[in-house]
Structure formats: C-alpha cells, structure tokens
Amino acid sequence: MSRYTALYRLILALIILFGLFAFSASFTNTHKNTTKKKIVSVLKNNIDAKVDLVYSSLKTNRFELPKQECFDVALKGFYALKDKGLIKSNILTLIDFSMSSNLKRLWVIDLSNNVVLFQSLVAHGRNTGEEFATNFSNTPESFKSSLGFYVTGEVYNGKHGISLKLDGLEKGLNDNARNRAVVVHGADYVSESFIKNHQRLGRSQGCPAVPVEFVSNIIEMIKGQSCLYIYHPSIVNNFKQNKSIS
Incomplete structure (x- = not known):
C-alpha cells in the first residue's frame, strides 16, 4: 500500500x-x-x-365565586410571587375589572383553607370608565386605575380614615402606585344606595375604594404583605409572557 x-x-x-x-x-x-x-x-x-x-x-362561604379565568391568572401569579419571596401571606385579594361596577367584584380568599372570606363592591378610577372599567394608566394624576399584581403595605390613617398602602409589582403597569398614593380606603360613594341614585357606583382617583362600613375588616384581612391582583382581559397576555413582574 x-x-x-x-x-x-x-x-x-x-x-x-x-x-x-x-x-x-x-x-x-x-x-x-x-x-x-x-x-x-x-x-x-x-x-x-x-x-x-x-x-x-373553594368554599364559597355563601359568597359567589370569581370567574375561573380571572382566578387562574391570579393564582398562578400568586404562586410565582410567593416563590420569589415578594409576598408573605396566603391571602389573595382578587378584583375583576371586566365586571360592571354595580356588582361585587372584589374577593378576599384564604388560600390556606381554600375559602372565600369576603366579597365586596369596589370602585375604579374616574377616568377609567363609567359603569365599566376600560382605560387604565400607571401615570401620576391620570385618575385612572392600574391593573396587575400588588403587595399590601402599611396601614395608616389618612384623609379617608383607615387606609392600606399598595406597592405595584409590575414595571410600567402599576409600579407608580405608591407615588400615586393608590391605596385601599373606604368611600361613601361605594354603596348600594349610590348605585340606586346614579345607576352606577362612584369612582375614585385611581384607588380600589371599598364601602366605608367594611374597610376596617377588609384591611385587617389583607394587610401584612398579601397579594392583591386587579384583573382585566387586556393584560392577561402581559402576565403570561412573564416579563413584567419586578
């Protein structure tokens, strides 16, 4: 070779x-x-x-259940935030802004015991819409609601009485919440009587305002770094992409 x-x-x-x-x-x-x-x-x-x-x-405790699509997104976000250590409590507050403001569209849910603790009316911002919430903003002085995931902060007494600060966890969507003074507080325009007289619930400057007679109980249930989620179908894909959580 x-x-x-x-x-x-x-x-x-x-x-x-x-x-x-x-x-x-x-x-x-x-x-x-x-x-x-x-x-x-x-x-x-x-x-x-x-x-x-x-x-x-879920045990309804005589309350209605939130829509499953809304609950699914909220719970998946809750698990993700819990894994990151951004929330401490097993209480989930869910607000469904796809619903009429004339309906009880806020739920407080105890995930340790799988029970609905409370259901309530809740207001959206005056520039977010009339009966229905349609326009949202993270901009100061917009008087619009901001969607997405929040963690509950400090309890304090302000111009609306007992109130609860919120920190938005989604960049560009609600992370201006504290600077905008978006808080949970009571308001007399959040009531069945206001709906009867005006054909819709009253509106806030962007805060998720609740009935005055229930605000103390609601704040007591959800304080202590719990998760609050404000839902609207327009932002579901935003969370599914998992790009907005801080």
Whole structure:
C-alpha cells in the first residue's frame, strides 16, 4: 500500500470520526432540548391541574365565586410571587375589572383553607370608565386605575380614615402606585344606595375604594404583605409572557 493510499485512508477515517462526533453531539443536544420541553410541559400541566383543583375546592362561604379565568391568572401569579419571596401571606385579594361596577367584584380568599372570606363592591378610577372599567394608566394624576399584581403595605390613617398602602409589582403597569398614593380606603360613594341614585357606583382617583362600613375588616384581612391582583382581559397576555413582574 502506497504512502498516499495510507494517508487517504487516515483522512477518510478522521472525516468519519468527526461526522460521528458531530452526529452524537447533535443527537445529545436534540435529546436535551426535547427533555427540557417535556419537563416544562409537565410542570405547566401540574400547575394548571393544581389551580383547577384549588378553584374546584373553594368554599364559597355563601359568597359567589370569581370567574375561573380571572382566578387562574391570579393564582398562578400568586404562586410565582410567593416563590420569589415578594409576598408573605396566603391571602389573595382578587378584583375583576371586566365586571360592571354595580356588582361585587372584589374577593378576599384564604388560600390556606381554600375559602372565600369576603366579597365586596369596589370602585375604579374616574377616568377609567363609567359603569365599566376600560382605560387604565400607571401615570401620576391620570385618575385612572392600574391593573396587575400588588403587595399590601402599611396601614395608616389618612384623609379617608383607615387606609392600606399598595406597592405595584409590575414595571410600567402599576409600579407608580405608591407615588400615586393608590391605596385601599373606604368611600361613601361605594354603596348600594349610590348605585340606586346614579345607576352606577362612584369612582375614585385611581384607588380600589371599598364601602366605608367594611374597610376596617377588609384591611385587617389583607394587610401584612398579601397579594392583591386587579384583573382585566387586556393584560392577561402581559402576565403570561412573564416579563413584567419586578
């Protein structure tokens, strides 16, 4: 066998070995990616199943249940925020701004015992809409409501009496809440009598205002770094992309 033939065979062998190595690496990466996708899919299915189970097992305590789509988004966000250590309490306050302001669209839910603790009327901002909330803003002096996830802050006595500060957790969506003085407080325009006289609930300057007679009880239930979520269908995809939580 000539020297050139031996060299040719050596080169050919090296090419085959390189090809096998490349194929093996490609197969390994493909396998890893497939495995990763399967794990993500399993985790997603597990969280969906967990959320469905919590919703189906909620004890209403004579109150109505929130819509499941609204609850699902709120609970998934609650779990994510709890994992990050941004909330401490197992109380979830859910406000559904897809509903008429003439309906009780605020729920306080105890997730430790899977029970609805309270349901109430709640106002939206004066520039957010009339009976229905349609326009939202994070801008100071906009007098509009801000959507998304919040953590409850300090309890204090202000011009509206006992009130509860809120910190928005979503950049660009509600993170100006504290600077805007968006808080939970009581208001006399949040009442059945106001609805009867004006055909809609009264409106705030952007705060989730609640009935005066219930404000102390509501604040007592939700204080202590609990999660408050204000829902509207227009922002559901924003959270699903998981890009906005601080």
